Amino acid sequence: MMMHGLILWSFERFMCLTYGHGRWRDxxxxxxxxxxxxxxxxxxxxxxxxxxVDATAAQLEKPRDMVLEDFGTFLVTDDRAGRVRRLLRFGGTSFVDFLHSLEDLSGRAQLAVPDLDLPVIELDEIRADEYVVTCRDVPKDLGHVLLGVLRALADDYGTLAFLEHLGREDQTETLSVHLLAMQHGEGRAFQLAMGGGT
Amino acid sequence: MNAETPFRLAAHTLDQLMPMHLIVDETARVLHAGPTITKVLSSDLVGRVVFSLFELRRPRFVNSMQDVRALGDAKVYLRLKDGFGTPMVGTVAVLPEANHVLINLSFGYAIVDAVARYDLAGSDFAPTDLTVEMLYLVEAKTAAMEATSQLAHRLHGEKAEAQEVAMTDGLTGVCNRRALDDTLDRQISRGLSFSLMHIDLDFFKAVNDTYGHAAGDAVLRKVATILSEETRDTDSVARVGGDEFVILFGGLTDADRLQSIARRIISKLEQPIPYKTDLCRISASIGIVRSSLYDTIDADQLAEDADRALYMSKKRGRACYTMFTPDHPSDCDAEEVKQGTMKQGLGTDKAAIDTTLPEP
Incomplete structure (x- = not known):
């Protein structure tokens, strides 16, 4: 299985900006x-x-899960990785819309970078306020990155949600999403065109 | 005009506005299909059951026209049942008369593949549709990205080459001191065991003085070749000074093996090296230090101790090796090399060797 350099490069940026270049070189x-x-x-x-990720976890003395979830959070919340948040917010005007757009994520990303193989994600609506997110054929613990991304984006949309990683079976990882309040906080503003807002 | 007043549009007007639309009756049969969706499915669609043409992806649980009408005006995600499973996005609109439903379709993110797959042209899209602009953008972006990618590959290659040059001894092609220091630091910081062999050529100055610098350079190159041949790929051979070399043996601290390697190296180096019509004779003094002798390893301390062992070899008459032992540096475990040919024709150095070499 191959991985696009953009993903490793983003992780490197996360590490350098969060923990410093010296730590990364170590x-x-x-x-x-x-x-x-x-x-x-x-x-x-x-x-x-x-x-x-193993070397990072050892160096930071943190569990792998936590390192990866922090990376996911960074992708959405850190202004220096701002493009990722923006591209994800193209997915919809509400957090539920966004959850549905996860199924399009890989296809949309490939419009821009044809050899970028993001995980193929399926969303199942259990109830109006309960969803299961399934990522198939993903490298180990990738679900934790998505968990960080989803938690941060729920905040971004101003939605109160409870999310957890349900585990890994074969090559598949699943997450559960419980929506507690769709409009809980202010959320962050988003406009489709750059320069028209954040 | 009342917003609820229904408009009547001719079929050809609908075709122009929405070339990928379908109008479906209450039995789920297609009443009318736009020209592009007809082209995509390459068959007359009128009369076909809409559920046989598409698989509904989102919402998932829609099985009847009653379910479809219950959606109201909604966005749906479909896949074409044409063997490719091309994903599509659609808008469903319930028409005010006769329980008909209008479904207008688009390829969404699959547009690039779809245009190629179904051999679509600009005229297959509505004039207000931005598909052609989108295709233009994707193509321009791909060209720009290819250029960037090529540049990245070239720069990466050039950087790797420059790094290689910066780490290589120009004359002999083995590592230089900087490369050795890097490797040594890496071994130490990763807590790996290793040994250093510090090699100083004996009688090299005589070669330079007698046969000239070109001969000296040829000898150094030959020495580098011999040292590389006598070590494993995982070891590092470095030239660290005029006639000084260091070998780093990764994962090797066994005294017997190191001694046998040292013995072999000295004997190989003592074989006369031809240069033009001359035969250059050299030997080597060696100091060996093993990481296993230290609790905490300091690169400077290691270099110093290897130096002391080397000095001991020099003092003991050259052409021999000395293993450094920290407690009693003066009792270093040393052994001279019995090499008969060596003791002939080495000029002024001969006396010194004869007087200081202990008898075996």
Whole structure:
């Protein structure tokens, strides 16, 4: 399985901006590769991502799950990764709309970057306020990145939701989403066109 | 005009506005189909049951026209049942008369694949549809990205090349001191065991003085080749000074093996090296230090101790190796190399060797 350099590059940015370049270089040195930076246009073995996350977890003395969820949160909340939040908010005008748009995420991303293989996501509506998100054939613990993304986006939409990772079976990871209040907080403003707002 | 007053539009007007629409009756049969959706499914759609043409993806539980009408004016996600499963987005509108439903379709994010798959042209889309602009954008973006990607690959290659050059000794092609320091730091910080062999050529100055610098350079290149041949790919051979080399043996601290390697290296180096019509004779003094002797490893301390062991070899008459032992540096475990040929024709150094070499 291969992974697009954009994903590893984003993780590198997350680490450098959150913990500093020195920390990142330590992690890459532990991996003993001949480079200490990922190229966004290249493709890497997916096992590389697993190794990077393992080394990061060891270096930060945090569980892998937490590292990955923090990465997901960073993608949405950190202004320096602002594009990701914007592109995700294109998914819909409410958090429920957005949840439905997860099924289009991989296809939409491929419009922009044809070889970017984001996970294929399925959404099942159990009730109007209860959903199950399924990611098939994903590298280990990827669901935790999505968990971080979804939690941060619920906030972004001003929705109060309870989310949890239901675990991994074979290559599939599932999350559950319980909506508690659709309009709980203010949320963050979003306008389709850049420059027309945040 | 009252907003609820129904408009009557001719079928050809609907076709122009929405070339991918269907009008479906209460039995789910197609009454009318726009020209583009007809082209996509390449058959006359009138009379076909709409559920046989599409699989509804979202909402999932719609099985009858009653369910469809219950959706009201809604957005739906479908897949074409044409063997490709092309995803589509649609708007459902309940028409005010006769329980008819209008479904207007679009390819959404699948547009690029769909245009190629169904051989669509600009004239297959409504004049107000931005599909052609979208295709233009995707194509322009792809071209720009390819250029960027090529640039990234080129720069990456050039950077790797420059790094290689910066880490290589120009004369001999083995690592330089900077590369050795990097490797050493990496071994230390990762807590790996290793050994260093510090090698100083004996009688090299005589070669330079007698046969000239070109001969000296040829000898250094030959030495580098020998050292590379006598070590594993995972070891690092570095030239760290004029006639000084260091070998880092990763994962190897076994004294017997290191001694046998040292013995072999000295004996190989003592074989005369031909240069033009001359034969250059050198030997080597070696100091060996093992990481396993230290509780905490400091690169400077290690280099210093390897140096002391090397000095001991020099003092003991050269052409021999010394294993560094921290407690009694003066009792270093040393052994001279018995190499008969060595002791002939080495000029002024010969006396020194003969007087300081202990008898085996």
């Amino acid at each position: 992690i890459m040195r532990d991996l003993d590769l001949s480079y200490d930076s990922f190229v966004p246009m290249f493709r890497y073995e997916a096992s590389m991502a697993t190794a990077v």
